[in-house]
Amino acid sequence: MIWNAFSIALREIGRNLTRAFLTVLGIFIGVAAIITMVTLGQGATLAVKAQISNLGNNLLTLRPGTGFGSRAASAGVPSFTQKDAETIGEQISGIAAVAPVRTASQSTIYLDNARACAVTGTTPVYFGINKWRLAEGRFFNDADLRSGAAVCVIGDTVRKELFGGEDPVGARIRIGRASCEVIGLLAAKGQAGMGDQDDTIIMPLSTLRRRLIGKTSSHDINQISISAQDGMDSNALINDITSLMRQRRGLGDNQDDNFNIFDTRQIAETLGATTQLMTMLLAAVAAVSLLVGGIGIMNIMLVSVTERTREIGIRLAIGATAREVLLQFLVEAVTLSGVGGILGIVLAFGLCAGLAHLIQVPFNFNLRINLIAFHFAAAVGVVFGYTPARRAARLDPIDALRHE
Amino acid sequence: MSERAKTPLIELHGLTKTYGAGDAAFQALKGIDLTIQQGEFVAIMGPSGSGKSTLMNVLGCLDAPTTGSYRYQGIAVGSLDTDQRSLLRRYALGFVFQGFNLLARTSSLENVELPLLYRGDSRKERHRKAVAALTSVGLATKLDSRPSELSGGQQQRVAIARAIVTEPGTLFADEPTGNLDSVTTRDIMELLTRLNQDRGITVLMVTHDDHVAATARRTVLIKDGLIESDLVRT
Ligand SMILES: Nc1ncnc2c1ncn2[C@@H]1O[C@H](COP(=O)(O)OP(=O)(O)O)[C@@H](O)[C@H]1O
Ligand SMILES: [Mg+2]
Numbered sequence: 001m002i003w004n005a006f007s008i009a010l011r012e013i014g015r016n017l018t019r020a021f022l023t024v025l026g027i028f029i030g031v032a033a034i035i036t037m038v039t040l041g042q043g044a045t046l047a048v049k050a051q052i053s054n055l056g057n058n059l060l061t062l063r064p065g066t067g068f069g070s071r072a073a074s075a076g077v078p079s080f081t082q083k084d085a086e087t088i089g090e091q092i093s094g095i096a097a098v099a100p101v102r103t104a105s106q107s108t109i110y111l112d113n114a115r116a117c118a119v120t121g122t123t124p125v126y127f128g129i130n131k132w133r134l135a136e137g138r139f140f141n142d143a144d145l146r147s148g149a150a151v152c153v154i155g156d157t158v159r160k161e162l163f164g165g166e167d168p169v170g171a172r173i174r175i176g177r178a179s180c181e182v183i184g185l186l187a188a189k190g191q192a193g194m195g196d197q198d199d200t201i202i203m204p205l206s207t208l209r210r211r212l213i214g215k216t217s218s219h220d221i222n223q224i225s226i227s228a229q230d231g232m233d234s235n236a237l238i239n240d241i242t243s244l245m246r247q248r249r250g251l252g253d254n255q256d257d258n259f260n261i262f263d264t265r266q267i268a269e270t271l272g273a274t275t276q277l278m279t280m281l282l283a284a285v286a287a288v289s290l291l292v293g294g295i296g297i298m299n300i301m302l303v304s305v306t307e308r309t310r311e312i313g314i315r316l317a318i319g320a321t322a323r324e325v326l327l328q329f330l331v332e333a334v335t336l337s338g339v340g341g342i343l344g345i346v347l348a349f350g351l352c353a354g355l356a357h358l359i360q361v362p363f364n365f366n367l368r369i370n371l372i373a374f375h376f377a378a379a380v381g382v383v384f385g386y387t388p389a390r391r392a393a394r395l396d397p398i399d400a401l402r403h404e
Numbered sequence: 405m406s407e408r409a410k411t412p413l414i415e416l417h418g419l420t421k422t423y424g425a426g427d428a429a430f431q432a433l434k435g436i437d438l439t440i441q442q443g444e445f446v447a448i449m450g451p452s453g454s455g456k457s458t459l460m461n462v463l464g465c466l467d468a469p470t471t472g473s474y475r476y477q478g479i480a481v482g483s484l485d486t487d488q489r490s491l492l493r494r495y496a497l498g499f500v501f502q503g504f505n506l507l508a509r510t511s512s513l514e515n516v517e518l519p520l521l522y523r524g525d526s527r528k529e530r531h532r533k534a535v536a537a538l539t540s541v542g543l544a545t546k547l548d549s550r551p552s553e554l555s556g557g558q559q560q561r562v563a564i565a566r567a568i569v570t571e572p573g574t575l576f577a578d579e580p581t582g583n584l585d586s587v588t589t590r591d592i593m594e595l596l597t598r599l600n601q602d603r604g605i606t607v608l609m610v611t612h613d614d615h616v617a618a619t620a621r622r623t624v625l626i627k628d629g630l631i632e633s634d635l636v637r638t
Contacts, residue, residue, distance in 0.1 A: 008521060015509045307508070314505050317466055318519040318566065319494025321487045397493075398466040401505060 002331075005324065009331035012311075019300055023385065024340040026297045027377045030290030031344025032351065034376075037286040038369045039352045041279025043361035048275050050362070052268040054131060054189050054197075058096075058228040060237065061262040062088075062245070077258045080221040082205070084248060088224065092240045094232040099126035101223040102205055104213055106176040110162040117158060119175060119201045121208025122225075127153075129227040132202075137169040137184035140204050148206035152180045155198035156188035175201065178211035234263050283369075290373070294380035297337075305388045306403060312392040313400030322393040329389035330382065337381020341374040348373075411478045413574065413606055414440040414463065419472035420629075421458050432458040434629035435472070440608070442573075445600045447620035448610045455629040456610045457502075457578050463608065464499045464576040465489045477573075494522055498567030498605075500577040504559045506551040512538055512562045513547040519570050537569040538562070541595055557588035564592070568599060575599065577609040581616060593619050 013020045064077045085100035102121040107114060120126075127139050132153075140151050152175065159168050168182045180203065189197045209220070228237050238261050245259055315325050349365070356363035392400050421433040432455045440446060450456050461467040462474065465481060474481045476492065484492065493499070506515050516534040525533070538547060541561040551559050560580055567575055577596065581589040597619055600607045609620065617623050625633040 004521060004524065011514070310505070311507060314507060315518070315522075316490065317464075317493065317499055317505070318522070319490055319497075319570075320522045321490040323487070324522060396467050398461045401466075401501075 002327070005327040005331045008328045009335060012328065013332055013335065016304075019304055020336055022300050023297050023336045023381070024343065026293030026300075027290075027337045027340025027381055028293075028344045028347065030286070030293035030380075031341050031373045031377045032347040033289045034283060034286035034373045035345060035348035035366075035369055036351045036355070037282035038279060039348070039363070039366050040355055040359070040361065041275070041282045042366060043352075043356050043363055044359075045272055045275040045279060046364070047361040048271050049268055052264060052271060058230070058232065058234065059129060059264040060226040060228060060234065060241070061264075062224040062226065062241065062259060063222070063262065064259050066256065066258065066260060078249070079219045080224055080259075081218045082221060083218075084245070085221065085224045087248065088226065088241060088244060091244060092237065094229050094237055094240075096227045096229045097125040097129050098227075099123050099129055099225045100205060100221045101126065101225055102208055102221055103223070104208065106201075106212060108158070108162065108201065109174040110171065113162045113164075115158070115161050117175075117201050118199065119152075119203065119208065119212070121203055121205040121212075123205060126202065126225060129225045132189075133187040135185045135187040136167075137182070139184055140202075145204040145206055148204060148210045150178060150180045150207060150211060151183045152201050152203040152207075153184035153186060154182055154202075155186045155200040157196055157199040158201055159185055175203075176212045178207075180207075180211075234265055238263065287376075290376060290380065294384050297381060298384035302388060305392070308389065309392040309395075309400050309403040312389065313395070313397050313403065316393070316395075316397035316400060325393045326386070326389060329393075330386050333381045333385030334378060336385065337378050340381070341377040344377065345370055345374065410441070412439045412475075413442045413444075413477060414438065415473075415475040415478075416463075417473045419459075419462065419474060420470050421455070421462060421467070422470045432629055433462070433469070436629075436631060438624065438631065438634075440606065443600070443604050443606055444622060445597070445607045445620045446609070447617040447623045448608060448626060449612065449617055449623060450626035450632075452612075454626045456626055458629075459626065460576050460578045460608065460610055464497055465493050466499065494519065495570070496573045498570065498572035498575040500560070500563050500567045500575065500580045502579040502582050504551070504556075504563045506559060506562055506566075508552070509550055511548045511550055512543060512554070512565075515551075515562055516566045516569050519566060523570065533569050534565070537565040540568075541565045542591070557584045557592070560584060560588075560592060561595070564595065568605070571603070572605065574606040574608065577607065579610050579612070581611065581613065589613070589616065 062080070064079050080100070082100050085098050089095060089098040099122050104119050104121070105116055106119045108117045123145055124139060124141055135156070137153070139153060140149070143149075144151055152173075154162075154168060162168070162173060163171070168185055171182050172179050173182060174180070186198070186200075186202075226241070228234055241261060242257060246257065249258065251258065312325050316322070348370075352363050392403070416436050416438040419433055419436040420431060422429050422431045424430055436459060448456050448459065458467070462469045469482070476496070481489065481492070507518070513531075513534050516537055517530045520530040520533060535544070535547065538544060541564050543558060543561055543565065546554060546558060551562070554562065560583070564577075564580065575596070580596070581592050584592065593616055596607055596609065599605045609616075611617055622634070622636045624631060
């Protein structure tokens with residue numbers, strides 16, 4: 001009986017291809033829209049998260065001043081000492097690594113190319129904390145740090161600007177008043193939401209102090225980078241560091257913190273939530289388009305209802321049961337919306353792959369949204385395609401035949 | 405004597421049919437008593453609006469009577485549910501409409517195969533029987549034509565082929581020649597007579613045409629929803 005209904009339904013579809021085409025089109029566009037929007041939205045969320053986690057591993061950044069970004073708040077506030085960094089590493093549990101960071105803007109020259117560049121002086125653990133990887137050469141090590149060797153590691157943007165196509169490793173560049181050997185090239189991280197991370201030169205802290213700026217005071221550390229051990233609660237860690245630093249900086253109970261701790265994980269979560277919200281918004285828009293497709297189908301069905309009611313009358317008159325007629329209409333509706341759904345999934349796959357490449361977000365095939373969209377499409381097709389038939393099949397054959 | 409004891413094919417008692425309700429109610433059949441035996445050829449005549457089509461629709465199980473009893477081969481049709489009436493139409497009854505009622509955009513062959521499809525006949529059987537039925541109505545060359553490509557007479561013959569392809573016990577024809585010219589009318593009347601005589605199919609036919617009615621042995625005249633006369637030619 002099912003097979004029978006199938007063959008009758010397929011014939012009936014073949015008999016009115018325009019109607020079939022319009023029905024399929026409505027579903028097709030709706031399904032493609034909803035899958036594409038959700039998939040790309042999720043790709044964007046992933047991209048944002050990946051860029052942020054690129055900043056560092058459970059990274060906490062300690063800076064002077066009351067908030068990041070605000071210059072005024074840090075004016076006159078003392079920086080940190082190397083001893084601060086060491087003490088944090090020794091006294092706070094749950095920390096994987098601590099690196100003191102001193103940055104200075106310096107002019108850099110290689111042959112005819114010159115450029116102002118942010119130069120970071122730090123310790124070797126800094127690379128691990130900030131998830132830097134090498135494209136070529138090596139990082140500086142503890143021996144370089146102890147001896148204050150004139151070596152540096154450069155980011156990909158600096159390589160492009162100073163060296164063009166040349167291999168930078170082994171070359172000497174002039175940084176400020178010192179000459180420095182490039183011993184490593186960092187793998188590019190790309191543009192994060194917060195500036196070009198690859199526009200950087202990193203050297204041993206001792207080298208920066210001795211050869212570039214001279215040791216001005218013991219409070220010469222602009223920033224302390226801290227990575228937490230995996231699974232550590234960053235809030236507890238922040239509290240511990242805060243009370244240690246308050247004590248070390250001699251702040252009384254009635255004084256505010258004159259430093260702040262920037263938690264990348266928190267930022268990651270906030271941004272992730274925002275993009276997720278965007279994804280849901282896009283999905284809602286797409287769902288509306290699927291609904292509009294469904295209403296289109298309902299229109300087509302209603303327009304053809306006179307003809308179809310007569311068809312139902314004829315079928316009933318020659319001995320079909322109401323159930324058989326309804327099964328036929330159900331199969332028709334499911335087939336059309338199924339075909340529309342599958343075509344929509346195929347189109348969405350192509351669109352997602354193409355657009356993901358274009359706007360540079362990762363493309364992950366999302367089985368769940370494909371299934372949801374497909375079932376929703378099927379439901380829309382069945383509800384709108386089948387409901388008009390149900391009324392007609394309940395009539396006496398002669399009433400269905402008389403329908404105008 | 406034994407002739408009398410046989411269960412009649414069709415037996416109507418006090419059959420009425422009212423359309424609409426309340427003030428708009430209209431009684432189209434006002435109490436019909438009628439008995440028809442297996443193998444008869446009955447012409448039903450009467451002025452327009454007298455209730456002939458209404459009677460045929462009730463007899464063909466396309467419509468339900470308001471009151472009264474209808475027995476087909478002894479079965480009380482009123483006690484059957486919708487599905488059972490569908491099955492009765494499927495296996496025992498054939499209906500030819502004045503307006504043909506063929507499926508649009510569908511070839512003659514497929515139109516005629518349709519009732520067989522619901523009976524579950526195999527593809528080959530369907531094809532064989534449909535071709536035979538269309539050949540018997542003289543449309544062997546029009547198997548693939550759609551209704552829109554056929555004349556009125558040809559469409560009516562497709563409709564007759566569809567009604568007889570299942571070899572029904574009874575064929576109901578509501579003004580089958582009403583829209584046709586006299587030559588086509590004669591062809592179709594010959595066809596119905598042959599079906600009645602050669603295959604033993606009981607035929608009930610509504611007509612306005614005295615010449616057409618003359619083909620039948622029995623003529624039932626209906627006026628204002630009642631049987632006015634019931635004549636059997638000898
Ligand atoms: N569906 C209907 N609703 C209301 N009145 C109807 C309907 N069908 C037929 N009638 C009325 O019933 C009467 C008998 O109709 P019908 O059986 O078609 O007559 P005939 O076939 O003898 O010309 C007519 O007066 C007609 O107006
Ligand atoms: Mg009539």
